[in-house]
Amino acid sequence: MTITEGTDAVAPLFEVDAASEKNIGSRSYDEDGVLVRPDLGLFAVADGAGGENAGNVASSIALAGIARHFEATKEATSTAPVFDVLGLPTFARRLSSGFQAANREVLDVAKSGSRYRGMGTTMVAVFPAPQHGLVHVAHVGDSRCYRMRQGRLELLTMDHSLANEVLELRPDLPEADSARLPRNVITRALGMSEALRVTVRTLDLAPLDRFVLSSDGLTDVLSDDDIAEVLSTTVRASETAKALLARALAAPADDNVAVVVVRVDAYHGVSAVPKRHATRPPPSARRASRPPPRSDDDAEIIMVDEESDDSDPEIVVVPANAGRSELLSAVKGRFPRPQPRSVLDKARTVDEPTTDERRLLEEEDGNGE
Numbered sequence: 001m002t003i004t005e006g007t008d009a010v011a012p013l014f015e016v017d018a019a020s021e022k023n024i025g026s027r028s029y030d031e032d033g034v035l036v037r038p039d040l041g042l043f044a045v046a047d048g049a050g051g052e053n054a055g056n057v058a059s060s061i062a063l064a065g066i067a068r069h070f071e072a073t074k075e076a077t078s079t080a081p082v083f084d085v086l087g088l089p090t091f092a093r094r095l096s097s098g099f100q101a102a103n104r105e106v107l108d109v110a111k112s113g114s115r116y117r118g119m120g121t122t123m124v125a126v127f128p129a130p131q132h133g134l135v136h137v138a139h140v141g142d143s144r145c146y147r148m149r150q151g152r153l154e155l156l157t158m159d160h161s162l163a164n165e166v167l168e169l170r171p172d173l174p175e176a177d178s179a180r181l182p183r184n185v186i187t188r189a190l191g192m193s194e195a196l197r198v199t200v201r202t203l204d205l206a207p208l209d210r211f212v213l214s215s216d217g218l219t220d221v222l223s224d225d226d227i228a229e230v231l232s233t234t235v236r237a238s239e240t241a242k243a244l245l246a247r248a249l250a251a252p253a254d255d256n257v258a259v260v261v262v263r264v265d266a267y268h269g270v271s272a273v274p275k276r277h278a279t280r281p282p283p284s285a286r287r288a289s290r291p292p293p294r295s296d297d298d299a300e301i302i303m304v305d306e307e308s309d310d311s312d313p314e315i316v317v318v319p320a321n322a323g324r325s326e327l328l329s330a331v332k333g334r335f336p337r338p339q340p341r342s343v344l345d346k347a348r349t350v351d352e353p354t355t356d357e358r359r360l361l362e363e364e365d366g367n368g369e
Contacts, residue, residue, distance in 0.1 A: 014130035014205055017263040018043050019238035021245040025217055025253040031055030032215045032258035035063040035125075040070045042098075043126050045258050047143050047215035049189070050119030058106050058121035062190050065102030066125065070094070082132055089202045092136040095127045099138055099190070099198040106191035120191035124157060124213050126262055128205065135211070135264070138200040141186045144219055146212040146227060147203075153228040156201060156211075160188035184216075207266040210240070217255035218248045237261040 020034040031048035033056070046062045048055030073094060080090045102123065110116045122141025129135065137145050142159040158164060162185040166173055188197060210231060219227075222244070230247060234240040241261045248257045 013133050014128070014207070014264045014266055016041070016128055016130060017237045017265070018260065019236075019241045020258070020260040021241040022258040023245055023249060023253070023256070025249065025256050027256055028052070029056065030256050031059055031121075032217065032256040033059035033063050034258050034260050035067060036260060037067055037070070040067065040074070041127055041129070042067065042070050043211075043213060043260050043262050044123060045125075045143050045213040045215055045260050046121045046123040046190075047141070047217070047256070047258065048119065048121040050116070054116050054119040055121070057109065057116060058119040058191050059123075061106050061109055062102040062121045062123050065105040066098040066123070069098040069101040073097075082129075082134075089134065089136060091127060091129050091132075091134070092138075092200045092202045095125060095136045095138045096198045096200050098125070099123065099140060100196060103190040103196045104194075107194060110191050120189035122186065122189055122215070126211050126213060128262065128264060130205065130264070133205050134202055135205050135209075136200065136202050137211075138198050140188050140190055140196065140198055142216050144212075144214055144216075146214075146224075148210040148212070148228065148231040149206055149208075151232065153224055153231065155224070156203070157199070159186070160199070161186050205264055207264070209264045210237075211262040211264075212240075212244070213260040213262070214244075215256060215258040217253050217257035218244060218259055220255060221248050221251035221253050235263075237263045 016038065018036050018038060020036050022030070022032055022034055024030045029052045031050075033046045033048070035042065035044040035046075037043070044063055044066060046059035048057070048059035048062075050058060077090065077094055082090060084090050084093065106119070106121065110119050122139075122143040124139035124141075124143040124145050125137070126145060127136040127138075137156050139145060139157045140160060142161055143157075144159070145156045147154050147156050162181060163183075165187055166178065166181065190196065212227060212231070226247060227244065230243045231240060234243050238261075240263070241259050244259050244261070245257055248259075
């Protein structure tokens with residue numbers, strides 16, 4: 001399959017082969033979903049939560065929503081530069097915008113009736129840009145993306161989970177308290193809040209790269225070594241997806257399982273792939289797109305969280321004597337509040353902790369303060 005969507009009218013360097021597999025596993029209903037759209041260059045996995053006739057609705061809406069966003073923006077982005085004036089990859093922003101659009105659609109349906117209230121979904125997606133030699137990866141929740149390159153498997157995503165929040169915010173939490181924390185709690189999901197934080201990465205492509213997108217139904221029962229072994233013994237995307245699903249079901253899988261495999265290879269006759277830094281434009285592009293200089297270019301802004309959830313974050317300009325008015329007007333009110341310090345007990349979750357677990361979180365937060 002060939003992906004030709006993109007900008008800068010250059011011949012694609014890579015061809016893309018993709019396939020998906022999914023199974024209900026040991027559950028009585030299926031909340032996982034997959035998206036394989038080579039015409040859009042978009043591939044995704046979503047894992048819904050909320051029970052029968054709710055979780056599956058959330059994952060389906062999210063996948064359809066991001067696909068609609070890509071369809072609607074296809075023409076408008078066809079002439080966009082690879083990097084914008086901030087040095088951000090244009091297609092990475094488009095991918096993140098697709099998550100935001102999908103989140104709004106899930107929220108709208110969740111508000112439409114009691115049967116859908118509280119539903120949500122994780123999602124992970126890859127958007128290769130073969131004509132640029134880049135790939136964009138985005139995720140919310142604990143659905144994952146792996147990359148196999150030259151025999152080495154690498155996890156490209158970091159679960160938005162309570163365990164990782166502890167690592168970031170409370171790394172010194174005693175082992176005894178850590179052992180009492182709830183397992184399998186995610187701290188971000190589509191459908192939980194209008195303010196959605198999407199984690200996005202842009203990476204260079206290389207010939208024979210393979211990407212595995214999966215729900216936690218696969219990664220809960222297969223280790224990284226298991227996944228690497230399957231990738232080392234299969235070639236085409238379709239056989240890799242089938243082999244991963246078969247191994248997960250044989251484990252056996254306790255949950256729904258969904259997997260998408262994307263294989264990238266250089267076109268015949270392409271002997272060398274030009275290097276392009278994945279996160280900043282080359283100097284010539286930066287000079288061409290840089291906005292006019294400002295008197296306070298040397299100033300930096302730091303957004304400091306406040307204790308109150310109702311107040312705006314404090315904005316600090318460094319150095320203190322730098323010009324403030326233009327910087328503050330450009331920032332204030334345009335961005336969601338940073339995560340509160342007590343995110344461990346304030347974060348919205350799909351798998352809500354029990355009463356005892358919630359009490360532990362509240363006690364630990366009180367002790368920490």
